[in-house]
Amino acid sequence: MTAISLRGARLSYGSRVLWDGLDLDVEPGEFLAVLGPNGSGKTSLMRVLLGLQPLSSGTVTVAGGNRAVGYIPQQRALDQSMTLRGRDLVGLGLDGYRWGLGLRNRRERRIRVDAAIEAVGGTRYADEPIGLLSGGEQQRLRVAQALVGDPTVMLCDEPLLSLDLANQRVVSELIDKRRREAGTAVLFVTHELNPVLPLVDRVLYLVGGRFRIGTPEEVMTSRTLSELYRTPVEVVRVRDQILVVGAGACEEQTHHLTAAEAAS
Amino acid sequence: MTLLDLLELDFVQTALIAAAVLGLVAGVLGPLVVTRKMAFAVHGTSELAFTGGAAALLLGVGVGYGALAGSILAAVLLGVLSRRESDRDSVIGAILAFGLGMGILMLALYKGRAANKFGLLTGQIVGVDSTDLTLLVVSSVAVLAVLAFIYRPLFFASVDPDVAISRGVPVRGLSIVFAVLVGVATALSVQVVGALLVLALMITPAAAAMRVTASPVRATVLSVVFAEVAAVGGIVLSLQPGLPVSALVTAISFVIYLVCRGIGAVQRRAA
Numbered sequence: 001m002t003a004i005s006l007r008g009a010r011l012s013y014g015s016r017v018l019w020d021g022l023d024l025d026v027e028p029g030e031f032l033a034v035l036g037p038n039g040s041g042k043t044s045l046m047r048v049l050l051g052l053q054p055l056s057s058g059t060v061t062v063a064g065g066n067r068a069v070g071y072i073p074q075q076r077a078l079d080q081s082m083t084l085r086g087r088d089l090v091g092l093g094l095d096g097y098r099w100g101l102g103l104r105n106r107r108e109r110r111i112r113v114d115a116a117i118e119a120v121g122g123t124r125y126a127d128e129p130i131g132l133l134s135g136g137e138q139q140r141l142r143v144a145q146a147l148v149g150d151p152t153v154m155l156c157d158e159p160l161l162s163l164d165l166a167n168q169r170v171v172s173e174l175i176d177k178r179r180r181e182a183g184t185a186v187l188f189v190t191h192e193l194n195p196v197l198p199l200v201d202r203v204l205y206l207v208g209g210r211f212r213i214g215t216p217e218e219v220m221t222s223r224t225l226s227e228l229y230r231t232p233v234e235v236v237r238v239r240d241q242i243l244v245v246g247a248g249a250c251e252e253q254t255h256h257l258t259a260a261e262a263a264s
Numbered sequence: 265m266t267l268l269d270l271l272e273l274d275f276v277q278t279a280l281i282a283a284a285v286l287g288l289v290a291g292v293l294g295p296l297v298v299t300r301k302m303a304f305a306v307h308g309t310s311e312l313a314f315t316g317g318a319a320a321l322l323l324g325v326g327v328g329y330g331a332l333a334g335s336i337l338a339a340v341l342l343g344v345l346s347r348r349e350s351d352r353d354s355v356i357g358a359i360l361a362f363g364l365g366m367g368i369l370m371l372a373l374y375k376g377r378a379a380n381k382f383g384l385l386t387g388q389i390v391g392v393d394s395t396d397l398t399l400l401v402v403s404s405v406a407v408l409a410v411l412a413f414i415y416r417p418l419f420f421a422s423v424d425p426d427v428a429i430s431r432g433v434p435v436r437g438l439s440i441v442f443a444v445l446v447g448v449a450t451a452l453s454v455q456v457v458g459a460l461l462v463l464a465l466m467i468t469p470a471a472a473a474m475r476v477t478a479s480p481v482r483a484t485v486l487s488v489v490f491a492e493v494a495a496v497g498g499i500v501l502s503l504q505p506g507l508p509v510s511a512l513v514t515a516i517s518f519v520i521y522l523v524c525r526g527i528g529a530v531q532r533r534a535a
Contacts, residue, residue, distance in 0.1 A: 050430050071430035083295060083474045083483045084423050096420035097431040101412055129478035132535075145427065155430070 001063060003028050003153050003185030004049060009058035011044055017209045018044055022058070024204065024213060028152070028183040031176070031199050033190055033216075036206035037247075042189045045206075046071075046155050049187070063152045067097075070146030070184075072175075074158040075139050080131035086141040087126045090116055093145030116148035117141070120174055136167030143174045154178070156188045160195055168195045175199075193220070194241045216242070270503045275392075279509075282392045282400055282455070283495035286465060289404045289449045290495075291488030292411065294470025295480065297446060299422045303467045305342055305443070306450055308356040308363075312338030313451040314459035315367035317384045322370045327384065328399050331451040338363065339447030343440035387458035387510040400452050407445050418442055419480065457495075457510040464514040465491055472521040475528035490520045 004026040011018045018041030026032050034042050047053035051066040062069060070093070078084075091113050095102055102109075117126045120140040125133055130141070139159060146154055156175060160168045176199045179186050188196060193203070193216070203219045205212045207228040212219045219225075220242050225233040234245040270276055297306060316334020317327045341359055346352035371381045392400070411418075420428040421435040429435055446466075453462045469490035473483045498513030 051432065052429065066432060069430065071427055073426045073430075081474065082423060083299065083478055083480055085478050088480055089424065092416075092420045092424060093427065093431075095416065096424075096428065097417055097433050099413055100416060102416050127478075128535075 001028070002026065002061075003030070003063045004187065005059075005061040007059045009048070009060060010056045011041060011048065011053070012056045019206060019209060019211055022211065026153075026185045026187060028063075028185055029179050031179060031186045031188065031196075031201045032204060033188050033193060033196060033200045033202075034204045034206070035190065035193060036211075037208075040206040040208065042206060043157065046157060046187075046189065049153070049155060067149075068152040070149055070151030070154045072139075072142050072146045072154065072156045072159040074161045075135045075142070075163060078131045078138065080129075082129065082131045084130045085127050086122055086130055086133065086137075086144075087113055087117065089130055089141055090126075090144045090148055094148045112148060116144040119147065120144045134167075135163055136170065139163060139167065139171045140174065143171060143178075147178055150182075151184055154184050154186045156186065156190075158189055158191065160190065160192070165195075172196050172199060197240065197242065220244075267500070267504050271500070276499075276503065278392055278394065278397055279499055280496060282397055283499050284492060285401055285404045286449075286453055287492035287495040288488055289407055290453060290465040291469055291491035292408065292484060293446060293449050294466055294487045294491065295474060295483045296418065296422055296442065297466055298470045298474060300439075300442070302443075302446065303463060304353065304356050306446060306466050307463060308342065308360040309335045309338045309443075309447050309450045310454055310459045310462040311360045311367070312363040313447075313454040313462075314384050315363040315370070316451070317454065317459075318367040318370040318374070318381075321376065321381070321384075322374050326395070326399075328396050328451070328455060331384075331454045332399075332403070332448065334363070335447035335451040335454075336444055339443035340440070343443045383458065384454065385458050385460050386508060387455070387461065387513075392455060396455065400455070403448050403452055407448050410441070411445055414438060414441060457513050461510045461514050464510075464517045465495060468514075468517040468521050469494060472517070472524035475521075475524040476531065490517065494520065 002025045004024065006022050006024040009022040010020040034045065036042055044053060048055055048060055049062055050069060050071065091109065094109065094112060117123055120143050122137065122140050122144060125137055126141070130138065142159065154175065159171060163171065172195060175186055178184050190196065193200070197216060200216055202214060203216050205219050205225070205228060210228050212224055212228060220235055222233060222235045225235055225244060225247060229247050231246065233247045236243045236245065297303065313331040313335035316330040316332065316337070318330070319334070320327045320330020338359060342352070342356060346355040374381065417428065417433045418438050420431070421433050421438050425435055450462050450466065453465050457464055470483070470487040472490055473486035477483050477486065494513050494517035497516050499509050502509045502512045
């Protein structure tokens with residue numbers, strides 16, 4: 001059974017078509033990287049998969065429905081004075097969407113939350129105010145928050161942004177471990193392919209309404225990217241890294257789920 | 265009369281019950297209000313409660329009902345007009361100023377006792393009678409019941425809106441419901457501490473509590489305790505010297521705030 005299935009999916013805002021005729025099956029345990037410049041519809045694709053944005057046409061299916069989706073946002077500086085501990089953040093990932101005060105089954109809840117924090121190595125700082133933690137520590141807890149609900153699909157929205165290399169590796173390895181052990185499909189939106197290149201099974205590359213799906217070897221070539229960008233683009237492999245030259249690669253890096261993309 | 269004699273008076277006891285109920289409601293709502301950065305919205309809402317109260321005086325209906333109508337209208341207006349976070353500040357400013365102006369006009373047209381006018385701005389808890397008390401208790405129970413039902417997703421939406429949206433939490437709808445709850449609580453507080461000083465019950469105790477703990481549950485418990493101490497303590501201390509209640513309520517809650525800031529600073533240095 002596929003984890004994510006899109007058939008003939010089209011998304012447009014007025015006359016602006018973000019993508020059309022998108023057929024995509026993501027298998028359990030597969031790691032799909034979603035690349036493309038800002039405004040190419042990466043965040044909108046996430047909103048569609050989360051059930052926040054209807055397709056203009058076509059169908060979308062997520063195994064287990066959108067409650068079975070774990071979402072990891074990009075790291076943003078959390079307010080230092082925020083009255084919130086890591087354990088509270090993780091707990092919200094488990095049952096924060098439910099009505100009521102959540103006074104029942106506290107014990108069982110605590111066991112699950114502790115286990116999720118333990119799994120990302122966050123036990124030491126889980127009771128600290130979250131605003132005082134480093135970006136890497138915050139993102140580990142974000143992974144725990146997404147995993148505590150036992151998702152069949154993980155949607156990762158630039159989770160490595162503004163982390164240093166060591167923490168990029170830690171966080172991406174945690175995501176990789178999950179999909180190997182539990183067969184969770186991973187859809188990973190990123191500007192930077194290189195930090196996750198060894199983990200990526202396939203790439204979905206979106207540019208101005210056009211897209212390509214395939215392995216990194218198939219998609220990340222001078223020819224394919226030149227076609228997508230409709231301008232000469234040079235793809236160079238240096239050691240185990242892929243460098244893209246000439247695609248106007250310097251993009252602003254601010255977008256998130258609530259951002260203006262949906263409103264425009 | 266000694267303090268004990270004063271405490272046996274009916275109107276004093278009514279005032280104490282009213283203060284205790286308000287302390288509970290304001291203390292519970294406070295941490296959410298602070299987390300959502302709604303201090304200015306509370307102030308704006310309380311000014312509209314004043315306008316509603318002034319209109320009620322002029323029309324000769326209960327001031328409590330007028331305040332309630334005014335602040336619920338304010339909450340809904342703020343919710344509808346400030347669809348974007350960035351608009352909220354200026355929308356509140358515009359509504360607040362207009363509401364206050366209308367309130368002053370209505371007070372100018374009112375020919376009754378001057379003490380009633382002044383009381384709306386600075387509070388007159390000893391003027392709370394048993395019908396007011398019934399309204400206060402019923403509204404408070406309603407606010408707490410609705411809050412208990414929406415608490416978890418509301419808290420989620422307040423501290424982590426992006427992920428809450430991804431989990432299907434109706435973030436926008438909840439923020440309007442919460443604004444109405446805050447509106448009701450504000451209208452009730454106006455009767456005790458007056459429109460100008462609602463923040464002393466809704467914001468200061470919560471802000472103090474949030475200085476000394478990172479646990480949301482502990483912050484809420486402390487916020488209730490602080491609000492109770494300020495509200496009930498303020499009345500008790502005001503009796504013998506015959507000072508205005510609101511002055512003492514605000515003073516007590518500010519002292520608690522300063523102490524908590526101090527404790528918080530020491531905690532962080534130690535950490």
